[in-house]
Amino acid sequence: MGLMWSQRPVPGSKPGLRMRKTNVQTPMEVTISVYRGHLTKGFADQVPLAGAVVERWYMAPGVRRVPVTEGGLTATLFLPSGPGPFPGLLDLWGGGGKLVEYRAALLASHGFASLALDYLTPQITKETGKMVDNHYFEAAYRFLEQHPQVLGSRIGILGLSFGTSIALKMAVYSQVFKLRCAVCISGSHVQPIEGSVQQIMTSFHNNVDKTRFNMEQQVIWRDLLLPIPADPSLKVEVGRLRCPLLLVVGEDDQNWPAHESAVDVKEMMQRAGNYHLLTVLSYPGAGHLIEPPFTPFARASSYKILGTAPQTLMVLWGGETVAHCRAQEDAWRKTLVFLRENLYGGTNPRATASSHL
Amino acid sequence: MSQTTPSSTMSPDVPPVLSVVPSRALVDEAFRVSVQNLPPGCAVTLHSLHRSEEEDLWEAFGHYVSDQNGSVSLADDFSFGGTYVGKEAMGLLWSMRPVPGSREGLRLRKMNVCTPQLVHISVYDGHAQEGFTERPPLASVLSERWFVAPGVRRVEVREKGVRGTLFIPPGPGPFPGVLDMWGGGGGLVEYRSALLASHGYVSLALQYLTSGELALADVESKFFETAFNIIRFHPLVRPDRIGIFGLCLGAIATNHLAAESSVIKPRCCVCVSGVHICPRGPPLAGTTQLLLLTAHKVRVDENNHEIWRNRILPITGDLAEKIDVGKINCPMLLVNGRDDQNLSTVEAAEDMARMMQAAGKAHLLTTIEYPATGHLIELPYSPHFRATKFMKMDTKEKVMLLWGGQTKPHSDAQEDAWNKILSFLHHHLYSNNPPRAKM
Numbered sequence: 204m205g206l207m208w209s210q211r212p213v214p215g216s217k218p219g220l221r222m223r224k225t226n227v228q229t230p231m232e233v234t235i236s237v238y239r240g241h242l243t244k245g246f247a248d249q250v251p252l253a254g255a256v257v258e259r260w261y262m263a264p265g266v267r268r269v270p271v272t273e274g275g276l277t278a279t280l281f282l283p284s285g286p287g288p289f290p291g292l293l294d295l296w297g298g299g300g301k302l303v304e305y306r307a308a309l310l311a312s313h314g315f316a317s318l319a320l321d322y323l324t325p326q327i328t329k330e331t332g333k334m335v336d337n338h339y340f341e342a343a344y345r346f347l348e349q350h351p352q353v354l355g356s357r358i359g360i361l362g363l364s365f366g367t368s369i370a371l372k373m374a375v376y377s378q379v380f381k382l383r384c385a386v387c388i389s390g391s392h393v394q395p396i397e398g399s400v401q402q403i404m405t406s407f408h409n410n411v412d413k414t415r416f417n418m419e420q421q422v423i424w425r426d427l428l429l430p431i432p433a434d435p436s437l438k439v440e441v442g443r444l445r446c447p448l449l450l451v452v453g454e455d456d457q458n459w460p461a462h463e464s465a466v467d468v469k470e471m472m473q474r475a476g477n478y479h480l481l482t483v484l485s486y487p488g489a490g491h492l493i494e495p496p497f498t499p500f501a502r503a504s505s506y507k508i509l510g511t512a513p514q515t516l517m518v519l520w521g522g523e524t525v526a527h528c529r530a531q532e533d534a535w536r537k538t539l540v541f542l543r544e545n546l547y548g549g550t551n552p553r554a555t556a557s558s559h560l
Numbered sequence: 561m562s563q564t565t566p567s568s569t570m571s572p573d574v575p576p577v578l579s580v581v582p583s584r585a586l587v588d589e590a591f592r593v594s595v596q597n598l599p600p601g602c603a604v605t606l607h608s609l610h611r612s613e614e615e616d617l618w619e620a621f622g623h624y625v626s627d628q629n630g631s632v633s634l635a636d637d638f639s640f641g642g643t644y645v646g647k648e649a650m651g652l653l654w655s656m657r658p659v660p661g662s663r664e665g666l667r668l669r670k671m672n673v674c675t676p677q678l679v680h681i682s683v684y685d686g687h688a689q690e691g692f693t694e695r696p697p698l699a700s701v702l703s704e705r706w707f708v709a710p711g712v713r714r715v716e717v718r719e720k721g722v723r724g725t726l727f728i729p730p731g732p733g734p735f736p737g738v739l740d741m742w743g744g745g746g747g748l749v750e751y752r753s754a755l756l757a758s759h760g761y762v763s764l765a766l767q768y769l770t771s772g773e774l775a776l777a778d779v780e781s782k783f784f785e786t787a788f789n790i791i792r793f794h795p796l797v798r799p800d801r802i803g804i805f806g807l808c809l810g811a812i813a814t815n816h817l818a819a820e821s822s823v824i825k826p827r828c829c830v831c832v833s834g835v836h837i838c839p840r841g842p843p844l845a846g847t848t849q850l851l852l853l854t855a856h857k858v859r860v861d862e863n864n865h866e867i868w869r870n871r872i873l874p875i876t877g878d879l880a881e882k883i884d885v886g887k888i889n890c891p892m893l894l895v896n897g898r899d900d901q902n903l904s905t906v907e908a909a910e911d912m913a914r915m916m917q918a919a920g921k922a923h924l925l926t927t928i929e930y931p932a933t934g935h936l937i938e939l940p941y942s943p944h945f946r947a948t949k950f951m952k953m954d955t956k957e958k959v960m961l962l963w964g965g966q967t968k969p970h971s972d973a974q975e976d977a978w979n980k981i982l983s984f985l986h987h988h989l990y991s992n993n994p995p996r997a998k999m
Binding site for chain 1: 574575577578583584597676678680682696697699700701702703704709710711730731732
């Protein structure tokens with residue numbers, strides 16, 4: 204699959220690009236060609252010997268895309284093909300905001316009714332100027348739980364980066380959330396206990412002076428949460444988790460101290476006696492943006508900070524191409540197994556059997 | 561709703577997982593169908609459903625029992641009943657037939673090749689024979705079956721009196737070409753050309769002349785040659801690598817062109833369910849005349865379905881009534897079914913072999929015959945029709961024609977023949993070796 208994952212912008216492109224498909228109802232079209240000789244450039248000027256077109260889809264046939272605005276939500280529900288009912292999944296992206304659908308579409312293609320949720324830039328925040336609070340996430344959970352094609356007792360959550368912070372918060376502290384499992388990618392449990400979204404973001408901003416820059420002036424934010432505090436009031440009490448947790452972290456994550464957080468989570472859960480619920484997938488050479496497999500890797504890219512003074516920076520995500528892309532393939536496969544076992548598995552959540560992959 | 565075995569206690573809390581991989585594929589690609597998360601030893605029915613362009617419903621189903629892990633895999637497990645039995649990974653497609661209560665004599669053919677054939681694959685609790693639409697399945701997946709690969713271009717052709725559709729593979733080319741000719745049903749059938757383009761051949765699906773146009777005999781002799789040249793002179797085609805592919809009447813025309821044309825030189829020919837029995841001269845006009853002359857030889861079976869195979873029996877010794885196949889100078893692949901009730905292709909092929917042998921051309925001929933296989937040797941995994949309604953081109957009369965064949969061996973033949981045909985075309989049109997007839 205090297206022709207897919209090793210893609211990068213052609214020479215002369217704008218710097219800091221990141222490839223993400225916005226419209227998931229159409230495929231990504233890739234032209235695969237064979238040229239004579241061993242070329243490194245000038246492909247557009249030459250006629251290939253032969254070519255073929257490949258379509259890469261996020262939505263399997265029969266998957267339904269349902270925009271959701273009820274309950275003040277800004278979300279999109281993807282339902283798998285078939286009559287259902289299906290296990291449900293809440294899909295959360297990170298600090299960049301917006302409604303990002305492709306992972307939820309792909310998860311629905313694997314049999315999970317997935318709700319992609321915009322929680323940083325939803326309609327309600329645009330109108331009121333205020334960040335959402337816990338009620339918003341609980342409304343999203345209830346929407347899934349009560350949906351006629353979702354199995355209300357089989358709902359999980361999957362979050363990346365800041366989405367992890369939300370996922371862990373709701374898993375531990377919410378009375379409404381009854382999660383069957385949680386997947387947290389490139390995230391941390393360090394945050395003010397029971398803080399609102401606004402409060403959590405503020406706590407990060409308070410450490411902004413710990414921002415570093417590399418030689419190319421790319422932004423390194425991993426130190427904002429370091430060192431991992433010993434004070435339990437500054438971290439989600441993961442010892443209170445009652446469902447299996449899968450942590451996926453890259454050891455070269457330059458954006459967030461996901462690896463260090465995972466180590467601390469493990470210690471906390473060992474002390475609390477619920478360590479049997481934890482599985483950690485830790486990948487050397489992988490960076491922050493651990494995405495579904497085969498899409499191109501970006502070690503750094505342009506990032507627009509939301510807020511009162513929006514600006515665009517070049518943020519360093521970290522990771523080395525080959526190691527990161529292998530990590531994405533491995534992590535995705537194992538994530539699907541974890542979700543399948545915990546959301547489709549037998550009537551008793553087989554916590555011991557399913558959490559350790 | 562009838563079930564032959566009591567349904568097992570399926571816990572509603574544990575949904576089974578049905579997977580069809582790949583869910584999007586070309587029509588000649590196999591898929592893997594499996595079910596997981598069932599209770600062990602659970603009786604289930606795997607079912608396929610398709611609504612045709614004419615709004616008829618087609619279905620197939622197989623009866624399975626899950627293993628100790630709660631899994632069923634069509635590639636590994638046996639079907640114990642339904643429209644197919646045994647270990648049949650693609651049984652849900654090739655054993656499809658119209659649902660009970662459908663119109664008689666239906667044939668499944670897709671006319672719009674730009675959209676996929678949609679097949680719903682479902683798993684039901686228990687071993688059911690009917691009533692699938694009256695209850696919800698445990699799980700269901702939609703499968704898309706495509707005639708065109710991504711990037712294949714479709715071009716309507718209307719020039720020099722020729723009507724047809726050209727399909728061009730993706731890529732810079734140039735490509736070998738194929739002139740694709742169907743049988744006597746008339747109209748414009750595009751799906752085989754679309755699939756050939758998906759395999760790398762510029763392919764022209766040719767629409768035959770109407771009976772009015774046929775009346776002008778000299779129009780016909782130029783007609784096929786003009787069509788061939790449209791391919792030959794196309795900028796994306798290699799002019800020295802064009803083959804002809806004919807079914808039934810199209811195969812008769814193919815034999816004629818290969819033997820008689822001084823204008824066009826095909827590099828190889830494929831004749832499926834065809835013969836060389838046709839009065840000398842333009843093949844379409846000749847065939848029409850032949851049908852008129854042999855009408856008295858038509859028999860009917862116990863269902864009143866017409867058997868046409870005796871029309872050309874016994875194979876005539878009169879050279880004026882046969883295409884002079886001894887003049888053929890390119891490799892020929894003949895594909896025939898031994899249970900062809902429409903055309904005596906097997907007997908004709910034997911005679912054709914004798915004629916070519918006498919002319920020193922035996923090395924150019926390869927004949928494949930399939931047991932219990934009928935006349936309509938179509939694309940792999942497409943359903944088998946032993947008899948269907950057919951509209952006679954000249955009188956516009958609709959009759960039920962017996963094509964022959966038994967479903968399972970006929971379907972096996974379709975799969976095997978397509979592989980052999982693609983291999984033959986590849987060898988003669990793509991390969992850089994000097995042409996060798998025997999595969």
